[in-house]
Amino acid sequence: MQAGKLDRRITIQRVTTTRDEFNAPVEAWADLTTVWASYEPVKDGERYRAGERAAEISARFQIRYSSTVADVMPTDRLVFDRRTYAITHVKEIGRREGLELTAIGRGDGRF
Template identity: 30%
Template sequence: MRTEELRHKITLQKLTTSTNENGFEEEVWEDYLTVWAAVSNLYGREYFEAAAVQAEETVKFTIRFIKDINESMMILFRDKQYNITSIDNIKYRNKYMEIKALEVESSG
């Protein structure tokens, strides 16, 4: 992976609980970290495996290694939200991570 391939900005979001003006707790997605990423669609065998479970909207994000990322987070990219489905520390070298995420369908 070359550094110049990380040319897209993505924002990692985490679910937090806050109290609204009426005193009720509500869960909201809060920006956690903005990073540079390489973004690509699935192709070849990966695409057909995703299509078999109707997950064609899966996108692959490659970022520099960050220790505190997990599957409970969400990615914001080009005004679309993506649920993280898997995280791979590439070759366990702690240099890059490959995140597969499924686009969240907009309601309404």
């Protein structure tokens, strides 16, 4: 994996469960790590969902493999360029050289 192509910063987040003052479980996103990544847009498009038009952005990110990111899963998400992306697929590159994360973000910033 060439270091020169890893020119974008992404933050990987994982959902955590805490308790509120009434001891009820509360889910919140917490930063797992911030790493250098390469970014490649895959496609973008618009779909109609329940009468709402939403722009969708698919992207592929490649990051270096480390013990911190070894257990990244599709239940995690990432933040890039002030946009939140849902991770849809995680693939190992080579023999633990890196990870390829395929993700979907919404053009309107929600997720």
